[in-house]
Amino acid sequence: MTALSDNALLEQARLGDDASFDTLFYRHYDRVYGLLFRLAGSRAEAEDLTQEVFLKLHQHAFTHKRFSPQREHNLSAWLYRVATNMGYNAIRSRQRRWQRNTMLVPDPQGSPAAEVEAERRETETAVRQALAQLPKRQVQLLLMRQMGFSYAECAAVCGVAPGSVGTLLARAAKAFRKAYKEKT
Amino acid sequence: MKEERELQDVLVQLSSLAPGPADAPKPAGQALAVIKRQVKQEKRAGCQPWQRFWQNPNRRWATAVLSLLILFTVAFSFPAVRAAASDFLGLFRVQKFAAISVSSEQLALLERVAEEGVSPGELTIVNAPGALIPVNSLAAAARETGLEQVLSPAALGEPDEIDVVEGGDGRLIIDAAGARRIIELAGADPTLFPEKLDGKRVEVVIFSGVQQSWDDGTVLLQTTMPLVEYPGNLDPVPLGEAMLQMLGMNRNEAARLARTIDWTSTLLLPIPRNVATFNEITINGSSGLALASLDGQYGAVMWQQNDVLYLLTGSGDTVELQRIANSVR
Incomplete structure (x- = not known):
C-alpha cells in the first residue's frame, strides 16, 4: 500500500x-x-x-x-x-x-552521579547558548542535519539552493565552534 | 576534508541535545486530542480572526501595545473613562511619541473609575475597526488600504501572512459634566476640563492598515496616522495636564510637563510599570519608542515616517527589533 x-x-x-x-x-x-x-x-x-x-x-x-x-x-x-x-x-x-542565572547554578555536591548529571547539563546549556549566538538559518541547518534531514530537505526548509547546503553547513559549523569556544 | 570533519564533530556535539528516554513527549494520540479540543473550543466560541490574534502570546503583546496607543487617541471599545482620556489627546496627527510610566495602583484606580459607568458623552461608532482580511501581496494590501506603498523589513524577507486591518470611524458628542466627573474620580482636577466643550463634537478616523506576520511571531503593522478632528480654539494644555494627573502624576509636575509637550503632535503612551519598560530610539532617522516586557519575552518598537505609523512587535529583544525596523524599506 x-x-x-x-x-x-x-x-x-x-x-x-x-x-x-x-x-x-x-x-x-x-x-x-x-x-x-x-x-x-x-x-x-x-x-x-x-x-x-x-x-x-x-x-x-x-x-x-x-x-x-x-x-x-x-x-x-x-x-x-x-x-x-x-x-x-x-x-x-x-x-x-x-x-x-550563571551565578545561580549550584555547585554539584554529593554523589558522583550527581556530578556527572550536572556536568552533562552544563554542556547542554553551553551548546544551546552557542546556538543562540548563531543566525537562525545556521541553527536550522545544523539541527536538521544532525537529525538526519537530507540536503534537499534542509534546502527546502531554509529556502536555499540544494547545491549551497554543504557550504552553508560548513560555515554554520565553523560559527558554532567559535561561539562554543567563547562560552566555555 | 577538514571542513567535513569539523562538521561531523559539531553534529556529534549537537546530538547531546536530542531527547533521551526520560524526555519522550506525551503520546501522539494525547497531544492530538489536546489540539482538537482547542480547535473545537475556538469553533464553539465562534472565534473571529481578531480573537485568535489575542490568543497568540506574541500577538497579544502586539495588540496590547497597539491598544495602549489607541487608548489615548480613540474612544472605540474602551470603557467610558478611557474614552474620555482619549479625547484629551486625540486631537492631531502624531509626529512623535512620548511615554509615561503608570503604576499598577493608578491603573487599578482607572479600572474602578471605568466600572462606575460614567460617560464622557454620546459615543457613536460608525464603523468598528479591527477586522483582518487576508490578502495575497503587499501590492494588493496597498490597493486595499490606499497606502502609497507598503514597506517591509529586508531583514526578515517575505512575510508569511499579509492582512489588511480594516479601519473605522466614530464620533463623540462631549458631555462636560460626565468628563469632569471621570477626571475627579481618577483623582485629577476636574476644573481643567473646559465647560465650553460641552456638546462639542470630536470625530475620529482610523485608517485601514497592513499587518505583515512572520512565522516566528514577528508582526509589522503600518497605517496612516489616525485623524482626530476637534473643536477649534481649544487649548490642549489643561486637558493634557488633566490626563497626566489621571495617570498618577502629582499636580505640580503635571502642570510643568503639560507645558513642555507639544500636544498637537505628540502621542503620549501610558506604559504600565509592572508590564514593560521603554526607551526613546531613532528608526531610519525618525524618533520612536522601544518597549520591552518585563519578563523579557516580548518587545515592540514604534515610529512614524511620512505620516505613517509603524509598529513592530516580536519575541526578540528590542535591539534585534530595532535592527529589523531599520531595514524597513
Whole structure:
C-alpha cells in the first residue's frame, strides 16, 4: 500500500476529512517535537511549542486557507521552518536569563552521579547558548542535519539552493565552534 | 576534508541535545486530542480572526501595545473613562511619541473609575475597526488600504501572512459634566476640563492598515496616522495636564510637563510599570519608542515616517527589533 503524500492529505483534510489531518499529525509529530526539544531543552516547553506549531498548521490550512488546492506545497518544509522559528525564539529569549542565572547554578555536591548529571547539563546549556549566538538559518541547518534531514530537505526548509547546503553547513559549523569556544 | 570533519564533530556535539528516554513527549494520540479540543473550543466560541490574534502570546503583546496607543487617541471599545482620556489627546496627527510610566495602583484606580459607568458623552461608532482580511501581496494590501506603498523589513524577507486591518470611524458628542466627573474620580482636577466643550463634537478616523506576520511571531503593522478632528480654539494644555494627573502624576509636575509637550503632535503612551519598560530610539532617522516586557519575552518598537505609523512587535529583544525596523524599506 502506498502512503498518501502530504499534499494529498492536506487536500483531503481541507475538504473536511479529519482523519487526514490526524495522519499528517502522526507523521510529523515526533520529528517536530525532536527539533523543538533540541532547542528548548525542556519537555514541557517543547510539548507546548509543538502544539502551537500544529495549531498554526490547522489555522493555516483551514481558517486562513493558505494552502491552495491548486498548488503543490512542501508541508514538511513549512512545518520545520515554523518549528525552528519558534524554538529559535525560545533560546534567544532565554539567553538573557542564562546570563542572569550563571551565578545561580549550584555547585554539584554529593554523589558522583550527581556530578556527572550536572556536568552533562552544563554542556547542554553551553551548546544551546552557542546556538543562540548563531543566525537562525545556521541553527536550522545544523539541527536538521544532525537529525538526519537530507540536503534537499534542509534546502527546502531554509529556502536555499540544494547545491549551497554543504557550504552553508560548513560555515554554520565553523560559527558554532567559535561561539562554543567563547562560552566555555 | 577538514571542513567535513569539523562538521561531523559539531553534529556529534549537537546530538547531546536530542531527547533521551526520560524526555519522550506525551503520546501522539494525547497531544492530538489536546489540539482538537482547542480547535473545537475556538469553533464553539465562534472565534473571529481578531480573537485568535489575542490568543497568540506574541500577538497579544502586539495588540496590547497597539491598544495602549489607541487608548489615548480613540474612544472605540474602551470603557467610558478611557474614552474620555482619549479625547484629551486625540486631537492631531502624531509626529512623535512620548511615554509615561503608570503604576499598577493608578491603573487599578482607572479600572474602578471605568466600572462606575460614567460617560464622557454620546459615543457613536460608525464603523468598528479591527477586522483582518487576508490578502495575497503587499501590492494588493496597498490597493486595499490606499497606502502609497507598503514597506517591509529586508531583514526578515517575505512575510508569511499579509492582512489588511480594516479601519473605522466614530464620533463623540462631549458631555462636560460626565468628563469632569471621570477626571475627579481618577483623582485629577476636574476644573481643567473646559465647560465650553460641552456638546462639542470630536470625530475620529482610523485608517485601514497592513499587518505583515512572520512565522516566528514577528508582526509589522503600518497605517496612516489616525485623524482626530476637534473643536477649534481649544487649548490642549489643561486637558493634557488633566490626563497626566489621571495617570498618577502629582499636580505640580503635571502642570510643568503639560507645558513642555507639544500636544498637537505628540502621542503620549501610558506604559504600565509592572508590564514593560521603554526607551526613546531613532528608526531610519525618525524618533520612536522601544518597549520591552518585563519578563523579557516580548518587545515592540514604534515610529512614524511620512505620516505613517509603524509598529513592530516580536519575541526578540528590542535591539534585534530595532535592527529589523531599520531595514524597513
